[in-house]
Amino acid sequence: MVPGFARTARERLTIRHVLSILAFLAIFYGVTRDVDTLGAIVLALGLGETVEILRDTPSVDNRWVxxxxxxxxxxxxLAWFAYELTIAAATGGPAWFPGLTFLAGVWILLDARRDFLEEPTHESHSDLGTSEMMLILNHAHLVVDELQAGPKTVPELAEGCDLTESRVRDVLEFATDDGMICRVSDQEGSPARYALDESNVGGVAFVRSNGKRILRRLARPFRR
Structure with a gap:
Protein backbone atom coordinates (compact mmCIF):
# COMPACT_ATOMS: atom_id res chain seq x y z
CA MET A 1 0.00 0.00 0.00
CA VAL A 2 2.71 2.50 1.00
CA PRO A 3 4.74 2.15 -2.25
CA GLY A 4 1.54 2.48 -4.28
CA PHE A 5 0.50 5.57 -2.31
CA ALA A 6 3.92 7.16 -2.83
CA ARG A 7 3.87 6.41 -6.55
CA THR A 8 0.39 7.91 -6.96
CA ALA A 9 1.41 10.96 -4.91
CA ARG A 10 4.38 11.59 -7.21
CA GLU A 11 2.10 11.26 -10.23
CA ARG A 12 -0.53 13.64 -8.87
CA LEU A 13 1.64 16.22 -7.09
CA THR A 14 3.40 17.55 -10.15
CA ILE A 15 5.49 20.71 -9.88
CA ARG A 16 2.83 22.60 -11.80
CA HIS A 17 0.09 21.36 -9.45
CA VAL A 18 2.01 22.19 -6.27
CA LEU A 19 3.02 25.63 -7.56
CA SER A 20 -0.59 26.44 -8.44
CA ILE A 21 -1.68 25.59 -4.88
CA LEU A 22 1.13 27.66 -3.35
CA ALA A 23 0.28 30.58 -5.64
CA PHE A 24 -3.37 30.44 -4.57
CA LEU A 25 -2.41 30.39 -0.88
CA ALA A 26 0.04 33.27 -1.34
CA ILE A 27 -2.56 35.39 -3.14
CA PHE A 28 -5.20 34.63 -0.51
CA TYR A 29 -2.89 35.59 2.34
CA GLY A 30 -1.69 38.71 0.51
CA VAL A 31 -5.27 39.91 0.07
CA THR A 32 -6.78 38.93 3.44
CA ARG A 33 -3.87 38.63 5.91
CA ASP A 34 -6.17 36.17 7.71
CA VAL A 35 -3.92 33.50 9.23
CA ASP A 36 -6.76 31.49 10.81
CA THR A 37 -8.70 31.14 7.56
CA LEU A 38 -5.49 30.39 5.69
CA GLY A 39 -4.76 27.56 8.11
CA ALA A 40 -8.25 26.14 7.58
CA ILE A 41 -7.77 26.27 3.80
CA VAL A 42 -4.38 24.55 4.06
CA LEU A 43 -5.96 21.80 6.18
CA ALA A 44 -8.84 21.36 3.74
CA LEU A 45 -6.52 21.24 0.74
CA GLY A 46 -4.22 18.77 2.49
CA LEU A 47 -7.11 16.46 3.36
CA GLY A 48 -8.55 16.78 -0.14
CA GLU A 49 -5.27 15.91 -1.83
CA THR A 50 -4.74 12.96 0.53
CA VAL A 51 -8.20 11.58 -0.25
CA GLU A 52 -7.64 11.92 -4.00
CA ILE A 53 -4.28 10.16 -3.79
CA LEU A 54 -5.85 7.34 -1.77
CA ARG A 55 -8.66 7.02 -4.31
CA ASP A 56 -6.17 6.80 -7.18
CA THR A 57 -4.02 4.16 -5.42
CA PRO A 58 -4.96 0.70 -6.77
CA SER A 59 -3.96 -1.12 -3.55
CA VAL A 60 -6.37 0.96 -1.41
CA ASP A 61 -9.98 -0.21 -1.00
CA ASN A 62 -12.04 2.87 -1.86
CA ARG A 63 -14.88 1.62 0.34
CA TRP A 64 -12.77 2.37 3.42
CA VAL A 65 -11.81 5.78 2.03
CA LEU A 78 -20.44 17.50 15.85
CA ALA A 79 -17.32 19.19 17.22
CA TRP A 80 -18.10 22.30 15.20
CA PHE A 81 -21.73 22.24 16.39
CA ALA A 82 -20.63 21.97 20.03
CA TYR A 83 -18.24 24.87 19.51
CA GLU A 84 -20.99 27.05 18.05
CA LEU A 85 -23.33 26.26 20.95
CA THR A 86 -20.78 26.98 23.68
CA ILE A 87 -17.64 28.98 22.95
CA ALA A 88 -18.95 30.88 19.92
CA ALA A 89 -22.53 31.31 21.20
CA ALA A 90 -21.98 34.98 21.94
CA THR A 91 -20.94 35.71 18.36
CA GLY A 92 -24.14 34.32 16.88
CA GLY A 93 -22.41 31.81 14.61
CA PRO A 94 -24.44 29.72 12.15
CA ALA A 95 -25.18 26.70 14.34
CA TRP A 96 -27.51 25.28 11.68
CA PHE A 97 -24.67 24.83 9.17
CA PRO A 98 -22.64 22.22 11.15
CA GLY A 99 -25.95 20.44 11.74
CA LEU A 100 -26.41 20.30 7.97
CA THR A 101 -22.88 19.01 7.39
CA PHE A 102 -23.46 16.38 10.10
CA LEU A 103 -26.44 15.09 8.11
CA ALA A 104 -24.22 15.04 5.03
CA GLY A 105 -21.66 12.98 6.95
CA VAL A 106 -24.35 10.52 8.03
CA TRP A 107 -25.49 10.21 4.40
CA ILE A 108 -21.91 9.45 3.33
CA LEU A 109 -21.65 6.75 6.02
CA LEU A 110 -24.92 5.17 4.88
CA ASP A 111 -23.69 5.28 1.31
CA ALA A 112 -20.42 3.62 2.39
CA ARG A 113 -22.45 0.94 4.16
CA ARG A 114 -24.21 0.26 0.87
CA ASP A 115 -20.80 -0.23 -0.74
CA PHE A 116 -19.96 -2.98 1.75
CA LEU A 117 -23.36 -4.66 1.47
CA GLU A 118 -23.38 -4.89 -2.30
CA GLU A 119 -21.35 -7.46 -4.17
CA PRO A 120 -18.19 -5.88 -5.62
CA THR A 121 -18.83 -5.44 -9.32
CA HIS A 122 -17.54 -3.20 -12.08
CA GLU A 123 -18.48 0.27 -10.91
CA SER A 124 -21.02 1.89 -13.21
CA HIS A 125 -21.58 5.61 -13.24
CA SER A 126 -25.00 5.23 -11.66
CA ASP A 127 -23.30 3.68 -8.60
CA LEU A 128 -20.56 6.23 -8.14
CA GLY A 129 -20.32 8.07 -4.85
CA THR A 130 -21.59 11.64 -4.86
CA SER A 131 -18.13 13.04 -4.16
CA GLU A 132 -16.69 10.92 -6.96
CA MET A 133 -19.47 11.98 -9.32
CA MET A 134 -18.89 15.66 -8.59
CA LEU A 135 -15.16 15.19 -9.05
CA ILE A 136 -15.67 13.56 -12.45
CA LEU A 137 -18.05 16.35 -13.49
CA ASN A 138 -15.46 18.93 -12.47
CA HIS A 139 -12.74 17.11 -14.42
CA ALA A 140 -15.12 16.72 -17.36
CA HIS A 141 -15.36 20.50 -17.53
CA LEU A 142 -11.56 20.71 -17.86
CA VAL A 143 -11.48 18.00 -20.52
CA VAL A 144 -14.28 19.61 -22.53
CA ASP A 145 -12.48 22.96 -22.45
CA GLU A 146 -9.29 21.26 -23.64
CA LEU A 147 -11.12 19.52 -26.49
CA GLN A 148 -12.48 22.83 -27.76
CA ALA A 149 -9.17 23.20 -29.60
CA GLY A 150 -9.65 19.87 -31.41
CA PRO A 151 -9.28 16.09 -30.96
CA LYS A 152 -6.62 14.92 -28.52
CA THR A 153 -5.19 11.74 -27.07
CA VAL A 154 -5.36 10.70 -23.41
CA PRO A 155 -1.73 11.79 -22.66
CA GLU A 156 -2.36 15.16 -24.35
CA LEU A 157 -5.52 15.69 -22.30
CA ALA A 158 -3.75 14.68 -19.08
CA GLU A 159 -0.97 17.19 -19.73
CA GLY A 160 -3.32 19.98 -20.80
CA CYS A 161 -5.72 19.50 -17.87
CA ASP A 162 -3.02 18.71 -15.25
CA LEU A 163 -4.73 15.41 -14.42
CA THR A 164 -3.50 11.85 -14.18
CA GLU A 165 -4.20 9.66 -17.21
CA SER A 166 -6.43 7.41 -15.08
CA ARG A 167 -8.59 10.41 -14.19
CA VAL A 168 -8.83 11.42 -17.84
CA ARG A 169 -9.92 7.89 -18.74
CA ASP A 170 -12.63 8.05 -16.05
CA VAL A 171 -13.92 11.27 -17.60
CA LEU A 172 -13.79 9.84 -21.12
CA GLU A 173 -15.69 6.72 -20.05
CA PHE A 174 -18.30 8.88 -18.38
CA ALA A 175 -18.58 11.38 -21.25
CA THR A 176 -18.58 8.83 -24.07
CA ASP A 177 -21.41 6.94 -22.36
CA ASP A 178 -23.41 10.18 -22.37
CA GLY A 179 -22.44 11.02 -25.95
CA MET A 180 -20.68 14.23 -24.96
CA ILE A 181 -17.29 12.99 -26.21
CA CYS A 182 -16.71 10.51 -29.00
CA ARG A 183 -13.72 8.55 -30.19
CA VAL A 184 -12.71 9.78 -33.64
CA SER A 185 -11.47 7.57 -36.45
CA ASP A 186 -7.74 7.15 -36.55
CA GLN A 187 -5.18 5.08 -38.37
CA GLU A 188 -4.59 1.57 -37.11
CA GLY A 189 -1.83 1.47 -34.51
CA SER A 190 -1.95 5.19 -33.72
CA PRO A 191 -3.09 6.46 -30.29
CA ALA A 192 -6.84 6.90 -29.91
CA ARG A 193 -8.09 10.47 -30.13
CA TYR A 194 -11.22 11.98 -28.65
CA ALA A 195 -13.38 14.87 -29.81
CA LEU A 196 -16.47 16.76 -28.66
CA ASP A 197 -19.93 15.97 -29.97
CA GLU A 198 -21.23 19.54 -30.11
CA SER A 199 -24.88 18.41 -30.17
CA ASN A 200 -24.52 17.04 -26.62
CA VAL A 201 -22.64 20.00 -25.12
CA GLY A 202 -24.41 22.81 -23.30
CA GLY A 203 -26.53 23.61 -20.27
CA VAL A 204 -29.69 21.83 -21.39
CA ALA A 205 -27.80 18.67 -22.35
CA PHE A 206 -25.92 18.76 -19.02
CA VAL A 207 -29.11 18.97 -16.97
CA ARG A 208 -30.83 16.30 -19.05
CA SER A 209 -28.01 13.78 -18.82
CA ASN A 210 -27.00 14.33 -15.18
CA GLY A 211 -30.10 15.47 -13.29
CA LYS A 212 -31.71 12.04 -12.96
CA ARG A 213 -28.34 10.42 -12.24
CA ILE A 214 -27.67 12.75 -9.31
CA LEU A 215 -31.14 12.12 -7.87
CA ARG A 216 -30.60 8.36 -8.12
CA ARG A 217 -27.29 8.74 -6.28
CA LEU A 218 -28.89 10.72 -3.47
CA ALA A 219 -31.46 7.96 -3.01
CA ARG A 220 -28.95 5.07 -3.21
CA PRO A 221 -28.26 4.63 0.56
CA PHE A 222 -32.00 4.18 1.21
CA ARG A 223 -32.74 1.64 -1.52
CA ARG A 224 -33.44 -1.94 -0.46
Whole structure:
Protein backbone atom coordinates (compact mmCIF):
# COMPACT_ATOMS: atom_id res chain seq x y z
CA MET A 1 0.00 0.00 0.00
CA VAL A 2 2.71 2.50 1.00
CA PRO A 3 4.74 2.15 -2.25
CA GLY A 4 1.54 2.48 -4.28
CA PHE A 5 0.50 5.57 -2.31
CA ALA A 6 3.92 7.16 -2.83
CA ARG A 7 3.87 6.41 -6.55
CA THR A 8 0.39 7.91 -6.96
CA ALA A 9 1.41 10.96 -4.91
CA ARG A 10 4.38 11.59 -7.21
CA GLU A 11 2.10 11.26 -10.23
CA ARG A 12 -0.53 13.64 -8.87
CA LEU A 13 1.64 16.22 -7.09
CA THR A 14 3.40 17.55 -10.15
CA ILE A 15 5.49 20.71 -9.88
CA ARG A 16 2.83 22.60 -11.80
CA HIS A 17 0.09 21.36 -9.45
CA VAL A 18 2.01 22.19 -6.27
CA LEU A 19 3.02 25.63 -7.56
CA SER A 20 -0.59 26.44 -8.44
CA ILE A 21 -1.68 25.59 -4.88
CA LEU A 22 1.13 27.66 -3.35
CA ALA A 23 0.28 30.58 -5.64
CA PHE A 24 -3.37 30.44 -4.57
CA LEU A 25 -2.41 30.39 -0.88
CA ALA A 26 0.04 33.27 -1.34
CA ILE A 27 -2.56 35.39 -3.14
CA PHE A 28 -5.20 34.63 -0.51
CA TYR A 29 -2.89 35.59 2.34
CA GLY A 30 -1.69 38.71 0.51
CA VAL A 31 -5.27 39.91 0.07
CA THR A 32 -6.78 38.93 3.44
CA ARG A 33 -3.87 38.63 5.91
CA ASP A 34 -6.17 36.17 7.71
CA VAL A 35 -3.92 33.50 9.23
CA ASP A 36 -6.76 31.49 10.81
CA THR A 37 -8.70 31.14 7.56
CA LEU A 38 -5.49 30.39 5.69
CA GLY A 39 -4.76 27.56 8.11
CA ALA A 40 -8.25 26.14 7.58
CA ILE A 41 -7.77 26.27 3.80
CA VAL A 42 -4.38 24.55 4.06
CA LEU A 43 -5.96 21.80 6.18
CA ALA A 44 -8.84 21.36 3.74
CA LEU A 45 -6.52 21.24 0.74
CA GLY A 46 -4.22 18.77 2.49
CA LEU A 47 -7.11 16.46 3.36
CA GLY A 48 -8.55 16.78 -0.14
CA GLU A 49 -5.27 15.91 -1.83
CA THR A 50 -4.74 12.96 0.53
CA VAL A 51 -8.20 11.58 -0.25
CA GLU A 52 -7.64 11.92 -4.00
CA ILE A 53 -4.28 10.16 -3.79
CA LEU A 54 -5.85 7.34 -1.77
CA ARG A 55 -8.66 7.02 -4.31
CA ASP A 56 -6.17 6.80 -7.18
CA THR A 57 -4.02 4.16 -5.42
CA PRO A 58 -4.96 0.70 -6.77
CA SER A 59 -3.96 -1.12 -3.55
CA VAL A 60 -6.37 0.96 -1.41
CA ASP A 61 -9.98 -0.21 -1.00
CA ASN A 62 -12.04 2.87 -1.86
CA ARG A 63 -14.88 1.62 0.34
CA TRP A 64 -12.77 2.37 3.42
CA VAL A 65 -11.81 5.78 2.03
CA UNK A 66 -15.51 6.47 1.52
CA UNK A 67 -16.33 5.41 5.09
CA UNK A 68 -13.42 7.44 6.46
CA UNK A 69 -14.72 10.58 4.78
CA UNK A 70 -18.14 10.01 6.33
CA UNK A 71 -16.68 9.56 9.82
CA UNK A 72 -14.50 12.65 9.46
CA UNK A 73 -17.38 14.84 8.26
CA UNK A 74 -19.81 13.59 10.90
CA UNK A 75 -17.41 13.83 13.86
CA UNK A 76 -15.98 17.13 12.68
CA UNK A 77 -19.50 18.53 12.31
CA LEU A 78 -20.44 17.50 15.85
CA ALA A 79 -17.32 19.19 17.22
CA TRP A 80 -18.10 22.30 15.20
CA PHE A 81 -21.73 22.24 16.39
CA ALA A 82 -20.63 21.97 20.03
CA TYR A 83 -18.24 24.87 19.51
CA GLU A 84 -20.99 27.05 18.05
CA LEU A 85 -23.33 26.26 20.95
CA THR A 86 -20.78 26.98 23.68
CA ILE A 87 -17.64 28.98 22.95
CA ALA A 88 -18.95 30.88 19.92
CA ALA A 89 -22.53 31.31 21.20
CA ALA A 90 -21.98 34.98 21.94
CA THR A 91 -20.94 35.71 18.36
CA GLY A 92 -24.14 34.32 16.88
CA GLY A 93 -22.41 31.81 14.61
CA PRO A 94 -24.44 29.72 12.15
CA ALA A 95 -25.18 26.70 14.34
CA TRP A 96 -27.51 25.28 11.68
CA PHE A 97 -24.67 24.83 9.17
CA PRO A 98 -22.64 22.22 11.15
CA GLY A 99 -25.95 20.44 11.74
CA LEU A 100 -26.41 20.30 7.97
CA THR A 101 -22.88 19.01 7.39
CA PHE A 102 -23.46 16.38 10.10
CA LEU A 103 -26.44 15.09 8.11
CA ALA A 104 -24.22 15.04 5.03
CA GLY A 105 -21.66 12.98 6.95
CA VAL A 106 -24.35 10.52 8.03
CA TRP A 107 -25.49 10.21 4.40
CA ILE A 108 -21.91 9.45 3.33
CA LEU A 109 -21.65 6.75 6.02
CA LEU A 110 -24.92 5.17 4.88
CA ASP A 111 -23.69 5.28 1.31
CA ALA A 112 -20.42 3.62 2.39
CA ARG A 113 -22.45 0.94 4.16
CA ARG A 114 -24.21 0.26 0.87
CA ASP A 115 -20.80 -0.23 -0.74
CA PHE A 116 -19.96 -2.98 1.75
CA LEU A 117 -23.36 -4.66 1.47
CA GLU A 118 -23.38 -4.89 -2.30
CA GLU A 119 -21.35 -7.46 -4.17
CA PRO A 120 -18.19 -5.88 -5.62
CA THR A 121 -18.83 -5.44 -9.32
CA HIS A 122 -17.54 -3.20 -12.08
CA GLU A 123 -18.48 0.27 -10.91
CA SER A 124 -21.02 1.89 -13.21
CA HIS A 125 -21.58 5.61 -13.24
CA SER A 126 -25.00 5.23 -11.66
CA ASP A 127 -23.30 3.68 -8.60
CA LEU A 128 -20.56 6.23 -8.14
CA GLY A 129 -20.32 8.07 -4.85
CA THR A 130 -21.59 11.64 -4.86
CA SER A 131 -18.13 13.04 -4.16
CA GLU A 132 -16.69 10.92 -6.96
CA MET A 133 -19.47 11.98 -9.32
CA MET A 134 -18.89 15.66 -8.59
CA LEU A 135 -15.16 15.19 -9.05
CA ILE A 136 -15.67 13.56 -12.45
CA LEU A 137 -18.05 16.35 -13.49
CA ASN A 138 -15.46 18.93 -12.47
CA HIS A 139 -12.74 17.11 -14.42
CA ALA A 140 -15.12 16.72 -17.36
CA HIS A 141 -15.36 20.50 -17.53
CA LEU A 142 -11.56 20.71 -17.86
CA VAL A 143 -11.48 18.00 -20.52
CA VAL A 144 -14.28 19.61 -22.53
CA ASP A 145 -12.48 22.96 -22.45
CA GLU A 146 -9.29 21.26 -23.64
CA LEU A 147 -11.12 19.52 -26.49
CA GLN A 148 -12.48 22.83 -27.76
CA ALA A 149 -9.17 23.20 -29.60
CA GLY A 150 -9.65 19.87 -31.41
CA PRO A 151 -9.28 16.09 -30.96
CA LYS A 152 -6.62 14.92 -28.52
CA THR A 153 -5.19 11.74 -27.07
CA VAL A 154 -5.36 10.70 -23.41
CA PRO A 155 -1.73 11.79 -22.66
CA GLU A 156 -2.36 15.16 -24.35
CA LEU A 157 -5.52 15.69 -22.30
CA ALA A 158 -3.75 14.68 -19.08
CA GLU A 159 -0.97 17.19 -19.73
CA GLY A 160 -3.32 19.98 -20.80
CA CYS A 161 -5.72 19.50 -17.87
CA ASP A 162 -3.02 18.71 -15.25
CA LEU A 163 -4.73 15.41 -14.42
CA THR A 164 -3.50 11.85 -14.18
CA GLU A 165 -4.20 9.66 -17.21
CA SER A 166 -6.43 7.41 -15.08
CA ARG A 167 -8.59 10.41 -14.19
CA VAL A 168 -8.83 11.42 -17.84
CA ARG A 169 -9.92 7.89 -18.74
CA ASP A 170 -12.63 8.05 -16.05
CA VAL A 171 -13.92 11.27 -17.60
CA LEU A 172 -13.79 9.84 -21.12
CA GLU A 173 -15.69 6.72 -20.05
CA PHE A 174 -18.30 8.88 -18.38
CA ALA A 175 -18.58 11.38 -21.25
CA THR A 176 -18.58 8.83 -24.07
CA ASP A 177 -21.41 6.94 -22.36
CA ASP A 178 -23.41 10.18 -22.37
CA GLY A 179 -22.44 11.02 -25.95
CA MET A 180 -20.68 14.23 -24.96
CA ILE A 181 -17.29 12.99 -26.21
CA CYS A 182 -16.71 10.51 -29.00
CA ARG A 183 -13.72 8.55 -30.19
CA VAL A 184 -12.71 9.78 -33.64
CA SER A 185 -11.47 7.57 -36.45
CA ASP A 186 -7.74 7.15 -36.55
CA GLN A 187 -5.18 5.08 -38.37
CA GLU A 188 -4.59 1.57 -37.11
CA GLY A 189 -1.83 1.47 -34.51
CA SER A 190 -1.95 5.19 -33.72
CA PRO A 191 -3.09 6.46 -30.29
CA ALA A 192 -6.84 6.90 -29.91
CA ARG A 193 -8.09 10.47 -30.13
CA TYR A 194 -11.22 11.98 -28.65
CA ALA A 195 -13.38 14.87 -29.81
CA LEU A 196 -16.47 16.76 -28.66
CA ASP A 197 -19.93 15.97 -29.97
CA GLU A 198 -21.23 19.54 -30.11
CA SER A 199 -24.88 18.41 -30.17
CA ASN A 200 -24.52 17.04 -26.62
CA VAL A 201 -22.64 20.00 -25.12
CA GLY A 202 -24.41 22.81 -23.30
CA GLY A 203 -26.53 23.61 -20.27
CA VAL A 204 -29.69 21.83 -21.39
CA ALA A 205 -27.80 18.67 -22.35
CA PHE A 206 -25.92 18.76 -19.02
CA VAL A 207 -29.11 18.97 -16.97
CA ARG A 208 -30.83 16.30 -19.05
CA SER A 209 -28.01 13.78 -18.82
CA ASN A 210 -27.00 14.33 -15.18
CA GLY A 211 -30.10 15.47 -13.29
CA LYS A 212 -31.71 12.04 -12.96
CA ARG A 213 -28.34 10.42 -12.24
CA ILE A 214 -27.67 12.75 -9.31
CA LEU A 215 -31.14 12.12 -7.87
CA ARG A 216 -30.60 8.36 -8.12
CA ARG A 217 -27.29 8.74 -6.28
CA LEU A 218 -28.89 10.72 -3.47
CA ALA A 219 -31.46 7.96 -3.01
CA ARG A 220 -28.95 5.07 -3.21
CA PRO A 221 -28.26 4.63 0.56
CA PHE A 222 -32.00 4.18 1.21
CA ARG A 223 -32.74 1.64 -1.52
CA ARG A 224 -33.44 -1.94 -0.46
Missing amino acids: HAGIGVFVAVGS
